[in-house]
Amino acid sequence: MCGIVGYTGPRDAGPVLLDGLRRLEYRGYDSAGIALVTESGDLFVEKRAGKVAVLQDAMGDHPPRAGIGLGHTRWATHGRPSDLNAHPHSDCTGRITVVHNGIVENFRELRDELKAGGHTLQSETDTEVVAHLVEDAYAGDLADAVRVALARLEGAYALVVLHRDEPERLVGARLNAPLIVGIGAGESFLASDAAAIVAYTKQVIFLADGDVADVTPGGAVITDLSGAVVERKIDIIPWSVEAAEKGGYEHFMLKEIHEQPAALTSAMTGRLRHDSVCLEELDPIRDRLTGIDRVELIACGTAYYASLVGAALFQEWLGVPARSTVASEFRYSPPPINARTLVVAVTQSGETADTIAASRLAGDRGALVISVTNTVGSAITRESHAAVFLQAGPEVAVAATKTFVTQVATLVMLAADVAHHLGRLPAAKEQELVAALRRLPEQAERAIELAATTEEMADRYAEAAGFMYIGRSFGYPAALEGALKIKEISYLHAEGYAAGELKHGPISLLDADVPLVAVATRSAVYEKLISNLMEGKARDARVLAVATEGDTQIEQLATDVLWVPDTLEPLSTILAVIPLQLFAYHVAVKRGRDVDQPRNLAKSVTVE
Numbered sequence: 001m002c003g004i005v006g007y008t009g010p011r012d013a014g015p016v017l018l019d020g021l022r023r024l025e026y027r028g029y030d031s032a033g034i035a036l037v038t039e040s041g042d043l044f045v046e047k048r049a050g051k052v053a054v055l056q057d058a059m060g061d062h063p064p065r066a067g068i069g070l071g072h073t074r075w076a077t078h079g080r081p082s083d084l085n086a087h088p089h090s091d092c093t094g095r096i097t098v099v100h101n102g103i104v105e106n107f108r109e110l111r112d113e114l115k116a117g118g119h120t121l122q123s124e125t126d127t128e129v130v131a132h133l134v135e136d137a138y139a140g141d142l143a144d145a146v147r148v149a150l151a152r153l154e155g156a157y158a159l160v161v162l163h164r165d166e167p168e169r170l171v172g173a174r175l176n177a178p179l180i181v182g183i184g185a186g187e188s189f190l191a192s193d194a195a196a197i198v199a200y201t202k203q204v205i206f207l208a209d210g211d212v213a214d215v216t217p218g219g220a221v222i223t224d225l226s227g228a229v230v231e232r233k234i235d236i237i238p239w240s241v242e243a244a245e246k247g248g249y250e251h252f253m254l255k256e257i258h259e260q261p262a263a264l265t266s267a268m269t270g271r272l273r274h275d276s277v278c279l280e281e282l283d284p285i286r287d288r289l290t291g292i293d294r295v296e297l298i299a300c301g302t303a304y305y306a307s308l309v310g311a312a313l314f315q316e317w318l319g320v321p322a323r324s325t326v327a328s329e330f331r332y333s334p335p336p337i338n339a340r341t342l343v344v345a346v347t348q349s350g351e352t353a354d355t356i357a358a359s360r361l362a363g364d365r366g367a368l369v370i371s372v373t374n375t376v377g378s379a380i381t382r383e384s385h386a387a388v389f390l391q392a393g394p395e396v397a398v399a400a401t402k403t404f405v406t407q408v409a410t411l412v413m414l415a416a417d418v419a420h421h422l423g424r425l426p427a428a429k430e431q432e433l434v435a436a437l438r439r440l441p442e443q444a445e446r447a448i449e450l451a452a453t454t455e456e457m458a459d460r461y462a463e464a465a466g467f468m469y470i471g472r473s474f475g476y477p478a479a480l481e482g483a484l485k486i487k488e489i490s491y492l493h494a495e496g497y498a499a500g501e502l503k504h505g506p507i508s509l510l511d512a513d514v515p516l517v518a519v520a521t522r523s524a525v526y527e528k529l530i531s532n533l534m535e536g537k538a539r540d541a542r543v544l545a546v547a548t549e550g551d552t553q554i555e556q557l558a559t560d561v562l563w564v565p566d567t568l569e570p571l572s573t574i575l576a577v578i579p580l581q582l583f584a585y586h587v588a589v590k591r592g593r594d595v596d597q598p599r600n601l602a603k604s605v606t607v608e
């Protein structure tokens with residue numbers, strides 16, 4: 001939920017850290033702070049409520065030159081956003097300073113103990129206890145002191161610690177929150193993710209839970225909590241810094257919407273073979289797949305909506321019960337799970353705390369776990385027997401777009417692959433599916449072109465009192481995701497509903513100020529959907545329909561139509577959501593919202 005970056009090396013650390021913080025800001029943007037050990041050996045700390053730009057203004061044009069430092073951008077959990085609660089936090093001596101992502105669950109007990117021992121704590125945060133625990137444990141070796149302090153912590157953490165008197169050394173540690181080490185030429189980095197450091201190095205070590213990284217300009221020594229050295233391989237980041245920049249677009253969200261055709265192509269690369277689908281990542285677990293008699297998908301937010309498509313297809317193509325459950329419900333009310341249960345965990349970041357906990361629970365109970373994620377090296381990959389990557393490239397906007405469409409496409413391929421290998425997907429059906437998948441990137445491009453009308457439409461809908469989104473079957477996840485986009489970035493209320501449920505309650509919300517957005521693409525339930533659309537129209541609601549090109553009937557019925565190309569029903573979710581993303585984007589712009597960093601949100605939700 002927070003972004004962390006640290007640097008040690010010959011460059012001027014201040015600008016490197018500010019650059020890193022700007023790239024990590026999507027992780028949280030309530031407050032930001034920086035600590036540097038200046039050339040004269042002083043510890044310089046500046047921290048401010050608000051975005052990184054506020055911190056930068058406060059630092060002025062000439063922050064002190066330094067060869068080492070750490071920075072943080074925060075999404076508040078303990079303690080409201082304020083200058084005082086912003087990270088870094090320091091100990092009583094002002095020599096030790098800490099940045100943290102996660103929650104120290106036993107911080108109250110530790111605070112009381114530290115105060116009783118004579119420490120003065122300044123903030124309301126859980127993090128501050130760490131600086132004081134390190135202070136108590138420090139006897140000349142920062143890594144040793146951090147390991148002693150970590151033994152006292154319960155909860156989750158990614159931490160970076162700096163001691164003024166060891167001015168080339170950063171100590172990082174992780175448990176259930178991401179942290180990577182960047183290895184450069186005579187310089188090293190620590191960061192929450194690669195976006196912060198890819199401009200300087202593509203060589204990274206993904207730390208595992210329990211790792212402590214002792215980082216100097218010459219490299220990193222990784223140990224476990226007892227101090228025993230552990231070997232970790234160096235990975236190469238497969239994308240460049242340009243991929244994490246706006247590239248001429250006004251917002252990351254708009255850029256990422258336009259990247260969807262290319263992201264779909266990338267998601268399918270190497271996975272379509274002539275007339276069949278094959279995910280090589282499943283090869284090591286194929287033996288276990290043969291015995292599967294139930295499929296449980298788990299995910300949160302947008303990923304949950306994508307997983308609804310996966311559940312429908314596993315059930316249809318495998319002929320076994322399959323369903324999707326939000327991870328925060330699954331983990332506290334799990335279904336019966338055994339070795340014949342396939343659990344598919346869907347998470348863009350690979351860091352979402354609820355999804356990780358639910359996957360761990362399923363794995364502990366013997367399930368076969370497959371993760372579907374965009375993030376190589378993320379925590380979810382360690383909780384699963386096989387990881388299937390979205391290959392969508394970095395997504396920076398808080399509102400997910402290209403990762404939703406690639407999640408749906410990847411789940412379609414996953415269900416098809418498993419059904420194929422179990423002999424349950426007829427060849428003709430798979431052939432038809434592969435042909436439709438191949439057409440998808442070009443059709444996504446066309447859907448973007450056709451949705452150019454959303455900019456003008458937003459003028460007419462931006463002052464609505466709220467929206468009701470409806471869909472059936474594969475249109476239902478698109479309706480849910482369309483409503484979530486409006487909520488997230490325009491702050492207008494929107495309900496996403498199964499169209500058949502409209503008459504069971506929410507129809508009372510409809511009137512001239514609450515438009516009905518109907519996903520009415522060609523499908524087996526098209527006529528049923530039209531009946532629901534008419535129910536809304538009869539209540540004076542304006543109707544905005546997403547429909548298949550060539551549908552002449554819908555033009556007579558809807559106030560406005562957003563057209564999408566025709567495709568197979570399981571893929572229609574992907575095309576239908578594109579105009580809804582653009583509609584939400586333009587409504588949010590008209591309403592003057594912060595599209596890429598909407599209030600109260602963070603992209604990665606690493607707390608329960």
Ligand code: AGP
Pocket residue numbers: 300301302303346347348349350351352355398399400401488602603604605
């Ligand atoms: C969607 O726009 C949001 N960013 C949010 O719902 C997100 O999908 C959810 O928090 C799950 O994130 P994950 O895919 O990284 O697990």
